[in-house]
Amino acid sequence: MVNKATFTDKKYLVTLIFVVSLFMLWGIAITMADVLNKHFQHVFSLSKSQSAFVQFAVFGAYFVMGIPAGLFMKRFGYKYGVILGLSLFALGALLFVPAAYTETFGFFGAALFILGCGLSTLETVAHPFVASLGDQRTSDQRVNFAQMFNAVGAMLGPLIGSYFLYRNYTPGSTDLTSVKVLYLVIGIVIALIAICFSFVKVPATQDPHIMDENAVNIDSAPDKKLIQHRHFVWAAISQFFNVAAQAGTWAFFINYVHEKMGFSDLKAGSYMTLFMGMMLAGRLVGTFLMQYISANRLLAIFAIGNIIMCIIVAQNFGWVSFIALLMINFFFSIMFPTIFSLGIKNLGARTQQASSFISMGVVGGAFFPFLMGFAADRFGIAQAYYLPIICYLVIFLFAAKFYKVQH
Structure with a gap:
């Protein structure tokens, strides 16, 4: 037993x-x-x-x-x-x-x-x-x-x-x-x-990288170099754009709520707590939905959801745009872990190295806020939310097509 x-x-x-x-x-x-x-x-x-x-x-x-x-x-x-x-x-x-x-x-x-x-x-x-x-x-x-x-x-x-x-x-x-x-x-x-x-x-701890005897960790192409695994390369690229969109959206949330909704910075900051709560809700809902929908398909659906939300936010429709802004974090919720897990599939001994490279995609968050800040200064804070659409298009392409492991 x-x-x-x-x-x-x-x-x-x-x-x-x-x-x-x-x-x-x-x-x-x-x-x-x-x-x-x-x-x-x-x-x-x-x-x-x-x-x-x-x-x-x-x-x-x-x-x-x-x-x-x-x-x-x-x-x-x-x-x-x-x-x-x-x-x-x-x-x-x-x-x-x-x-x-x-x-x-x-x-x-x-x-x-x-x-x-x-x-x-x-x-x-x-x-x-x-x-x-x-x-x-x-x-x-x-x-x-x-x-x-x-x-x-x-x-x-x-x-x-x-x-x-x-x-x-x-x-x-x-x-x-x-x-x-x-x-x-x-x-x-x-x-x-x-x-x-x-x-x-x-x-003494147990090595989390050691698989149990019933687990499957098959290297689909042992002769390939890591960079030759297309699903890994696209995962690393997608993670870069994913964290880029996250960092830009979070960095100027208070600016948007203050300028477009007319709230004080203190009240805007309190709404950011609700904004982050949407991410927790998204993780709970996403975890439940993955029992019925494949991870890549749900990732594609959530990417489309955020493209729509960004368009609505950029229109400055008052409360409708504000709710769309909150929903961006809901749809963002599953993206980091899902991109990560899809990117390291069937890499065998290269899994740890691949994990490090995908994690380094966080650097996207260092650069994208500059672009959004520049757009906000030149065209307005609402219009700056058109920029993350580029990021979600990349994530959609990965989830719809390039997530597949090639043998």
Whole structure:
């Protein structure tokens, strides 16, 4: 008789709680950067294209740190990988204090880059770490469970950021005290979590890349180089455009709600919490629908959905466009993990290498906000939402045709 696979073992419980909390922490930090983008437009008198440097610093760090973080994890293990990520996260946050004293946007950019390196390290380590904490037959369940907390963190980020940065903000003020206090608290909390985790005894884990005896991991073309696998190449390209669209849409959400709906920055920031909640709803609905619709077909449907939503947003139809803007995050929800899973199918021993390259597609988020910011400055914030349509067309092509594994 084969024993029923449990979600995790009792010996892993404390470690699992710590690791799952990491998913929520980087979710908070990523979406808080979108609130920071709008705040910096005020205090530094930046254009939208200039403030996009916030996203460039964070997502650029993901690109730079992705491979080094993976090598560090392989050399020193999951635990020290987490401690490194938390340490960089805390250091970047604490550097906001001297940056606030100097009142230099470039200094903030450097702090955000270091913070982003910490987030990149945590993401690189946390996914295989949480997968390894128990029976490998339930590793996907643990990853999806942890991802739900990431969505919760993405909802909390705008709520916390808006409360600290906009609650007492006076129009025209260049005071950075709220930014300094917010990130000082974050830095201290993250440093304390790193110290606490250093005392946690992590039991021996199971390699999440080792397949169980009943699993299938067939290399469809063992003589092919990785770049010769068309479905992998298209997945990497699609992930680049996927994160590009996400970063641009998130970065200027508050701008759109403030300018087109007439809400205050504080109220717009609170609506961003609902915006992130739509992503959680989309993941729940998408997970359910995948029981009946193939992953590639659902990805194509969601890509078409976002093309339609972007067109409606760009028309500036008031509440109709605002609801369409919220729905963009609903349709975006399944894209990252679905593109990822389709891209690594049947790659055998090349799976880990392919995973690294697809993950590096996050760098799309470093560049696209500049383009959207430029379009918003020249043509208006509503018209800037035509640009993500290009990204969703690429994703649709991948989902409709180029996802297929060629033998």
